Amino acid sequence: MSHSIGHPSPVTIGTAAISFPIALTVDLHAEDRPADVGRAARWLHERGIPATFFVPSALFMHPGFRPHITDLPSLNHEVGSHGHQHDFTEIHALMRGTAADLDFLRQSHMLYAESFGCAPVSFRSPAWCPLGAAAIDFLVALGYRVDSSATPQRLPILSSTPYANTWVSARRSVHELAPGLLEVPTSCLLLPAASPTWLTLRRRAASAFLRLLLWEARRSAGRVPCVQLHVSDFVSDAAPPAPEETLSLRSFLPQVDGGLRFKVFLRERDPQRVFRMTQELIKALRGQPEARFVRLRDLDGELIYRGLRPLRR
């Protein structure tokens, strides 16, 4: 039995109503303020929105971040893996490294198990870098069930890896990237449906862009809107983390690692405007008929049940 994920009206199989699943994801980074993790998590929880927080595992050991991160499951959020250090060494390894280069994934997996008493289910590469064959095999071997690294049809020149294929020909629908590993692409069209895009486009254009992606998802089989934010987007009283670099002529030349850096200076920094924009984006998501927020790990079982993924084990 199979139905399109974006079916516009609810369909019932057995006792489960099929609605319009939407995945909200929040990527954490070392430059975030630790307390913002808890604030963002509670803000979402109070509104009945479960989310997937992608966390670089080095932060599990950080005394400021750790209590907020280990608290996330109690607020009904999923903690996924966002690499270990989230740096260009890991990005290179994920794109074209060998199994030996990818050992940080094993380390990261162990740290996760020690912190949460269970294995991680979902993975997102740092900066949505493309995954090479060795990285995909490694993720499958470690038991990951969901990947959300793909940004279908993203423009490489605007990414952090401008000379790599940034998922330009990737499929837009949910699909199996490898046996047992479900790809839930981050919604994308030239730009990802993600915090850096929202902060660059500003409120009205960001909202229009999101509505365009939602319109597409509702009309195409197998699409699950998957939207990314940062914890600073949920905080109205402090500016998002400042760029670590200064603007120079070099900022306008695409760097192999980092791309066109001037883009980070284009982003909105007024915390109240950022927060208002986040509220408007969430409102657009919640306003979708039959909208139902899901953690990425929930999609795995759900898609098996709905016949969109074969049951393999």
Ligand SMILES: [Zn+2]
């Ligand atoms: Zn990241």
